[in-house]
Amino acid sequence: MTGMVNSVVADWFIGQPCKWNEELLRQFLYEFEVREIIKIPLCSIHEADTLAWAHTKNGIYTVKSGYHFIREQKRLEIGGGEASSNSDIWTKIWRTKLPPKILSFIWRACKGALPCGLNVQKRVSEADPTCQRCLKDNETETHALLGCPFALNLWGKGGMEEMVTEEGVVCSLVAWVERVLRCHRGEEACKCLVLLWASWNYRNAAYHGVLSTEPMLFVEKALSFWVAWKQVQPSEVSSRLVQQERVAWIPPRNGQWKLNVDAAVFGDAGCGLGMVVHDYQGKVERMGVQQVRDKWCPEVAEAMAAEFGLLTAKQMGLDNVVLESDCLTLITMLKSKSFPNNYFGRAGKKVLDLASSFSCICFNFTRRDGNVVAHELAHLVPLDFSTRYWVGSIPERVEPFVVVDSLAIPN
Template identity: 25%
Template sequence: MAEGCVTNRVGDLIDQENRTWNEDLIDRNFYEFEASTIKSIPLCRSLQDDILIWPFNPDSVYSVKSGYRFLQDLCLARQPSSSMPNPLQQLWKKLWSLDVPNKVKHLLWRACKDSLPTKANLMRRKIVPDNLCEICLKEPELLMVVLWNLWKCRNNLRLGKPTIPLNKVLEHSREQRIESHSNPLTSTTSTVKQPARWTPPPDHWYKLNFDGATFANKDTTGIGIVVRNSDGLVMASLAQQIPLPPSVIEVETLAARRALEFALELGFEQIILEGDSESLDKALKTECSNFTTYGHLVQDILFLSTHLSEFKTSLVRRQDNNLAHSLARKSQYLSHMSIWMENVPPDLLSVLEADFTSLH
């Protein structure tokens, strides 16, 4: 904080009428890096009670486990260490936080470290004379291929897709290995991407697609919004650049809030709010209090929805939300908020046409 600051409360830094930061006051009273951080914090539009949150848990609710981890990280941070942090730290954190038995975590950790007693490792340490499979004694061990096929079976079962029986995994893995050796330039598996598909809302409804895009090199984020009717016709579209908030989920939440504000400004009353953030969609459909760092923004969205006659939310894949995403990306080239009534920017007409094509 700069010397001579006369501000005593956070509320003094907020323009209470417009529910925005008083940027002139912040710039006068704080150093540039402090002012930039403060102005990037999103403010709520509606009146809400102050609450205490714990930012070291995804749901922002304190637990003994998260408190212990916080203290451990704090102790490690105070100890002398290399100037280059471990780039795999996040991977190990995710691995050890998996909701599986400890022996499974230990197996995964050893696999990542390539320290499992595979035939290849045992041969490298001169414990066994060769790396041939114990079953056929003809080919190198198939451990990694078998693990991949087991993982693929699991995913297919979860998604309701056809898969090979478990008792055929070894045989299938052996065939894959032989095929890869006979034609190393051909992939043994082929993935067919489902085409992008935007779906229109019911009659008399309007679908409000939104998305956010971050521009880290500019410390800003882009918001893209498009409103379409049941025939797929564009009612309006918007692209806007705003300060970069602290997290990606806040980018999506700010885009969703701006989308509802935009719809209300245009007078639409039957709205389907559609985005590609699973976390935000879950938060909007959860009835209990939201204690996350973006919970106040979620409450704003729910408050705005009460001004509509009917309101629903919808979750789609990123490729099904391509027009809103393209608008968000376009905002990095705009110096101010831009709105196109009953149209989209000329350079995005091909994206709109692709959505139309998917309807037929």
């Protein structure tokens, strides 16, 4: 690091337009530091440095965001990597298609909020924590719902005894639910959670003196309740208040050129940027794809796609352009000229600066199905991390979507 003691950030750039000098970065920094640095998009606009807070969307610090940041850090220090996984499990639970009554029960069970023997003893020291059904072990949520012989009998009656293995019994209830939602999809995962609810109802009946009740009755009652709930739920199509029709691509006015742009994020591999230029008759004038190894977030990638498209339009000599994207956040930012104090805001400023070089330009938002050609170009495979253009020809994968757009143009 000695050779870079008096260096400035610009010393880490290379090329024109400038990019991060990854080879140099790796000589002096750890790999995990390099990965984070190259995610930062470089801006050609010269302006004073500003402080930005990474934990809000607009880059401005708030007490609330600071509190949540410190709280999350403490959770990570205490529980290792479990903090993020626990937050994921709550999201998975509430997104499961089950009656709210059952989801609320699952959430309370995973939070340790059920009045099982051990929890009662924590509040009333004289209480006996022993399971009052098997009289063998202390009654925890896991024991009451999965481990007790009476609970195992219910799972057997429900035809899912294999779900309650020894591994499932010894692990925590949260881990068991997480495994069910991860390894089993749809109806099977839902049935497991419904039987978990039935198991608790069976336990409560025993505690109220109905121990002789056949567990199959609780299985049937719970499954019937679930089926009845599903029957009154609207279908996925009818659940939309207004069923949206496909948005067709619309050509620009005579004398204008429409520039559609989109971006794709390929995880750690990099990003793909797609652009297509049409004239007022709907004819494709040029298509372009730029694949980069930069690891941008989706919003920054959308801004970089807009920059790529505008640079191409400028090279073509176009001067009256409609820039169209399916990223509402980007279009809103460009129209309002209100830029957040973060990487996305810097990338947006660069786009607006480039747009100002056109004599006439406007920004338009469209839904994904009105931007499908640019979308397919952004996702074009294989990835060769280069810049490619098509003039007078169309990639085979994209051609069907060009045809669909052309058929939607009014005569």
